[in-house]
Amino acid sequence: MPETIDCNTMTRMLRGAAAEIREQHEMLSRLDSVGGDGDHGTTMLRAMANLEKAIDASAAPGLKPLLYDVGWAILGVDGGATGPLLGTLFMSMSEALEGKDAPNPAEMAAAFEAGLAGVQAQTKAQVGDKTMIDALVPAVAALRTSVNGGSDIVDALRRAAEAAEQGAAATRELQARFGRARNIKEKSIGTQDPGATSVSLMFKGFWKGAETHA
Amino acid sequence: MPETIDCNTMTRMLRGAAAEIREQHEMLSRLDSVGGDGDHGTTMLRAMANLEKAIDASAAPGLKPLLYDVGWAILGVDGGATGPLLGTLFMSMSEALEGKDAPNPAEMAAAFEAGLAGVQAQTKAQVGDKTMIDALVPAVAALRTSVNGGSDIVDALRRAAEAAEQGAAATRELQARFGRARNIKEKSIGTQDPGATSVSLMFKGFWKGAETHA
């Protein structure tokens, strides 16, 4: 296992996320149809298609431009809340990687933290509000903790994915306070948040992708 | 039984027609819903309401103005084909009664013939085309034959009503060549024509009305 993350690893991670989403997109739409407009799976599919197209087309080598292109491509998805938030995640990660062509695990954790901060600049949603934030925050926190504790990147991503999954699962008991689902108020309780589920699937994909490469 | 028809008799006849229609309006709409737009019963109800209003309001005494007012009132019904045709029937009868305040049965038959001619000036439909003409033509013919044979007005109207009923019944086997029902072509076969049925009901009402008065 290399000490730094290169373009190849990141590409595997991103493709891993796309693979997980593609497998589960129908479930994602079903979740969204309870309190939202039922398009979350379709939107995520388009986001992942754009992501892969961006990877394939990305001319500039280097993590920073790769993540910029991926983020911009996901922003380009006409997808309601998802495109802007997930696109911002990658755009902000890209910004944080200024001058870091081969980040070590700590630098990678910092990039994810910057990504989260970028997302949080776009939405006031907090943990507990039943949004993708409920998966993203614990995932990034677990990544940081593992890295600080000496984990390698694969192990840290595994822990992040587990934390994201738990965070997503916990949204089932919550009432939505952001997004379309907030309109159905207490009726949103009992269904897992689609956006949080997507984030959890993407972290699983990051982990699996990094693992196959290792 | 008087030898001439006065306003009172005519009023009874007209009210008799209204009573028959009112009793059967749902059936008339049902017939119209097969090949037409299902409004014939409603239209006839409105026509009969206007007819009775015209009788009540008719200031000028005399058959001619009475039938004019009734015809004009029926013309005033927004009712597709029915209003113009039935309104014209009475308007033309009125015209034919110029100078005849108390027509005898033969003059009455002539007035009905003039009414039929007025209707026929409005439509090219012939007997056999599955329209109200299929009831009107035999009714007027029977009226003339009976009167010529010496029947009094009640008896002549009874025969006219019977002829109208037979004419209407015969439309069941015909294919509509006029009105909305012509659009469904051979599918119109098997349903009695609503307009012919109305005419048959009205002649029954003329007869019953004349009879109660007698």
Added chain:
Amino acid sequence: MAMKKLINDPANLVPELLEGFALANAGKVALQGSNLVVRTSPKSKDKVALVTLGGSGHEPALSGFVGEGMLDISVPGEIFAAPGPPRVIEALRLANREAGVLLIVLNHAGDIMSAKIAMDMAKKEGLNVKQVLTHEDISSGSRENPDDRRGLVGCLAVIKAAGAAAEQGHSLDECLAIAERMERNMATLAVAVSGATHPCTGDVIAEIPEDVMVVGMGQHGEAGGGTQSLKTADETADIMLPVLLEDIQAKPGDELLVMLNGVGSTTLMELYLVLRRIKQILEGKGITLARSLVGEYLTVQEMGGFQMCVARLDEELKALWDAPSNAPALTVK
């Protein structure tokens, strides 16, 4: 599904909707006499007046076509039922003028009968009225039997052309000739995909099975044509347009007006797809899509489907089509 309409007492439906219509277009139209729809600023008396009649329930038609550059008076009937002759003659008397009155009649049994009786009376009274009949529905009769052809949304083009001509000071005979030319030049075909309910009776107007569409259905759900499986937008245009082009014998180099009239619940979105395909087909044939109009002009309550109307334009008809109008349903600057 039972009827779900926001109405009050069905017996008052038409007067109430006319009251609301006049309110919604205050400053343009008003009610006069026995619920005739007239312009608030009448056309000058030295110009030909245009009058039409027809059942209600097809909003915005026909009263939505009253306005500068289009109609002077419309005589709205009951729901789906022609107005009786007394109100038609009332309108003709009101419109009467030396320049003359053009009565536009859509070919439906009730309308032509009311018009005939009113025209007979008008002639007796010495009014200067002429009539044009619109009958462009190719599903209900051949060009050789025009009496059988129903009048659908094509009336709009006839009213627009003749209305503009009248506004420009053309004589009654000229307006009539223009109206008749537009009428001869055009053809309409309707497709229905879902039914509607009669707002007064609650009766289903057209019962159309799932996955089925009906090409050639009349304005009130009268069946008239081909029941077939539901098609895509492109396929539907491919079926409908060629027969219309054949009917008007469109040739390469021709310039066409195409109107796509949504009849109720079919979306503009769908109509735009159909127009896109029409343009492709016409291009393939060397025919020009010179003008188009897409929207809801003559509806049948909440029915799903649309009417496709094509009309060959010459230079004069094109200019008349482009002329200004302030009618509620068709404002042209």
Added chain:
Amino acid sequence: MAMKKLINDPANLVPELLEGFALANAGKVALQGSNLVVRTSPKSKDKVALVTLGGSGHEPALSGFVGEGMLDISVPGEIFAAPGPPRVIEALRLANREAGVLLIVLNHAGDIMSAKIAMDMAKKEGLNVKQVLTHEDISSGSRENPDDRRGLVGCLAVIKAAGAAAEQGHSLDECLAIAERMERNMATLAVAVSGATHPCTGDVIAEIPEDVMVVGMGQHGEAGGGTQSLKTADETADIMLPVLLEDIQAKPGDELLVMLNGVGSTTLMELYLVLRRIKQILEGKGITLARSLVGEYLTVQEMGGFQMCVARLDEELKALWDAPSNAPALTVK
């Protein structure tokens, strides 16, 4: 009932419908760049430009509001989905000018996020852009929590007023102030009586039981309010209007604009009945129905129901409302 729509491949739905929309309104609007809807005759560069963004499937909104006197550019998204920030910033760059650009954003999660990211970029790039948010749906939040209020058909009045002001040469700050005043002055409530289907997925957008209506339903079928038995037109107006009047604190002597926006299959006929009742209620309160607009402006496919929007007008807003426009969906002479 399964979906019965005349469409082609759902994946191409939006580009195809935009192509047809531009064809249907050739001479007024055109597509530019990545399917931005622009005017064919652009506004002079010394005047403020207006840009908006929003999901498709609501035709004629929002692109139907592009035209002289209203919008300069609309950025249409996918069906019911906001366009992403890249096309929004593309539009802002295209509209950019010294006089400035006003971005009108309807309050829906996706739209405000796309707008925020694009605005952040615009600021970094030194573009002179300001934003106004429309959020007038009283069912989804109180006046104290305007963030919760969705943007419904009221955007039309904001675009109309600010668009007219821009055309008259007002500065960006003045246009913004006018837009914000109109926005503050207005309130909207929706009622739904029947559902619709998503044209791409075929999913039912809102399932509304027979004999039931839902007051306060969002633009995409999100439930938001009171499920109750279906009412008459008058009763429905009696339920909806008073809460709207209370929200804008309408007082005797006020002059109101009332918009009744059919969302799909509800007929003009029904909307006219509702307007009639509104006039009666307002008269009873000494409030003037100064202006009205009845029609389909922001639809939700074939959904049944309508949005009622009331806005208090002052003399300036009235004049701006009356100002000319040649937008496809709202031609004003």
